[in-house]
Amino acid sequence: MVVWNILLNFISMVFLLIVSFSSLTISLWQLMFNKCFIIEWEFLSLNSTSVVVTYIFDSMSLTFLGFVTFISSMVLFYSGDYMAGDYNVNRFIYLVLAFVFSMVILIISPNLISILLGWDGLGLVSYALVIYYQNEKSANAGMLTVLSNRIGDVMILLSIGLMMNLGDWNFVLISNYLSKENFVLMMSLVTVAAMTKSAQIPFSAWLPAAMAAPTPVSALVHSSTLVTAGVYLMIRFSDALMDSVKTWLLLISCLTMFMSGLGANFEYDLKKIIALSTLSQLGVMLSILALGFSNLAFFHLLSHALFKALLFMCAGVVIHNVKEFQDIRYMGNLSKFMPLTSMMMNLANLALCGFPFLAGFYSKDLILEVAALNPLNMISFVLYVLSTSLTVCYTFRLIYYSMFGNFNLLSCSNISDESKIMTNPMLGLSCGAIFMGSILSWLMFPEIYMICMTLSMKTLFLLVSLLGALIGYWVNFMTLNFKLFSLKFYMYSCYAGSMWNLPFLSTFNLNYLTLSILGKNFVLMDKGWSEFIGGQGLYSTLAFYSYNNQILQDNNLKIFMKMFLFSFLILLMF
Structure with a gap:
């Protein structure tokens, strides 16, 4: 069994790597010659509409497909050591492959019906992965995850019904029609679906809760698959977004x-x-998309995928070495014991902050400058500035606690970087975190953006980033004062640290009584009166009248009338 698991892991990794390099090569050729391939076949013809299964292979879908499969192959390689002691590692590999397959279907589907297969597949497999460690905390997190994502599934189903008015579900080809004001309801439904998948307010609670899954899954989910599905869907729908939808x-x-x-x-x-840093970057992508720059959102989506996967892998190595503790207060001075992991973790953190000439700099700095150049309202601009400062603040706080603070682990601990199976894929992603930002900017933007700003506005984001770094390091260096400050304003600290009470509100009244009432409603209504009056009742009524109509069509009435008249004449004769 162990040999089969290793072989399955190796074959899957090699296959995903081949798909990745093939996709990236074809996407470069398509980008150079402006080509696009569409494959479709008619699955069902219903009245005047045709249900068509469509797959699109353009430069955007193939580039994203290449990134997803590359990160997935690195995650599988990394899992070979991280999940080595797990008894159900074969189930884990199958679930990861199903997860990647669902994401691939979603990426290459421009049809809203076929996209539902990948969309639902992501929700189902993510639930199975979140509850992988079978305990109460994982079960609660999985239930919150699947119920939150189910709202988005319902929105997609309603959008499919509304798009039937157009006679086609290919949203790439008919985006000009969808941009009209009479389709504002449908675009609002699609936007809400994307918000549930990308965990925007008020659906943000499930994203940190999904950390109950194994760390390799977190590296895959938070970099290029589940949470980015909503952003990718909005990028595809970007031409159809109205101003009213963009504003909110x-x-x-x-x-x-x-x-x-x-x-x-x-x-x-x-x-x-x-996980919260992922949520922040998803907000950056959707905000610049709402301003009308979908290409910048896609650029940040790709660069963010590399350094966020690297950051989660480094966190997994750290957690593995510090006896499965996840509290950063138990860590400290790890740069002395784990220099390679510490170097790559700091590299990913600096890329997240937008440090010059790393992957995050090329996308994030461009997004901030383009956003400041456009007519923003004051609330959005202030939130942009504060969010940039807070990102650097919590990054340097994390670096201080884990890498350079006091060593707070057990006195007899063996911490090292000796696992090459886990460090080798991290080295591959480190190269991506350094070089891919500049490479993607050259490929995606052959014509540079013309940005004209004043000196004060140009240096504003740099200054607030430096200020956030100083606050994040200095305040946490003075740990006693910060803790006393947090205790002095305990209520405000709890409110700020609990995501504005969203986890509580998301599970409000979700107890055994509520679930039992919902179960009875399902039995009595969905499978009872609603079924009797609705679908099954309509089917039975139509079948009954169709059967009687068929009897009339078979001329049985004429035969009956002839026999009746013949019997009546015989009676008259006697």
Whole structure:
């Protein structure tokens, strides 16, 4: 069994690597010659509409597909050591492959019906991965995750019904029609679906809760698969977004940025801090998309995938070495014991902050400058500035606690970087975190953006980043004063550190009584009166009248009348 697991892991990794390099090579060729391939076949013809299964292979879908499969192959390689002692590692590999397959279907589907297969697949497999460690905490987190994502599934189903008015579900080809005001309801439903998948307010609670999954899954989910599915869907729908939808999407995404950055500064769980940083970057992507720059959102989506996967892998190595503790207060001075992991973790953190000439700098700095150049309202601009400062603040707080603070682990501990199976894929992603930002900017933007700003506005984001770094390091260096300050304003600290009470509100009244009432409603209504009056009742009524109509059509009435008249005449004769 162990040999089969190793072989399955190796074959899957090699296959995903081949798909990755093939996809990236073809996408470069398509980008150079402006080509696009569409494959479709008719699955079902219904009245005047045709249900068509469509797959699109353009430069955007193939580039994203290449990144997803590359990160997935690195995660599988990394899992070979991280999950080595697990008894159900084969189940883990199958679930990861199903997860990647669902994401691939979602990426290459321009049809809203076929995209539902990947969309639902991501929700189902993510639930199975979140409850992988079978305990009460994982079960609660999985239930919160699947119920939150189910709202988005319902929105997609309603959008499919509304798009039937157009006679086609290919949203790439008919985006000009969808941009009209009479389709504002449908675009609002699609936007809400994307918000649930990308965990924007008020659906943010499930993202930190999903950290109950194994760390390799977190590296995959938070970099390029589940949470980015909503952003990718909005990028595909970007031509059809109306100004009214863009306005409230911009406000919600900016609030999500600020809320997650503030919460990360009060969090002590290593994986939850990185999860909140993912939430902040998703807000950055959706906010610049709401301003009308979908290409910048896609650029940041790709660069963020590399350094966020690297950051989660480094966190997994750290957690593995510090006896499975996730509290950063138990860590400290790890740069002395784990220099290679510490170097790569600091590299990923600096890329997240937008340090010059790393991957995050090319996308994040461009997004901030373009956002400041466009006519923003004051609330969104202030939230942009504060979120940028908070990102650097919690990053340097994390670096201080884990890498350079006092060593707070057990006195007899063996901490090292000796696992090459875990460090080798991290080295591959480190190269991506250094070089891919500049490479992608050259490929995606052959014509540079013309940005004209004043000196004060140009240096504003640099100054607030430096200020956030100083606050994040200095305040946490003076740990006693910060703790006393937090205790003095305990209520405000709890409010800021609990994501504005969203986890409580998301599970409000979700207890055994509520679930039992919902179960009875399902039995009595969905499978009872609603079924009798609705679908099954309509089917039975139509079948009954169709059967009687068929009897009439078979001329049985004429035969009956002839026999009746013949019998009546015989009676008259006697």
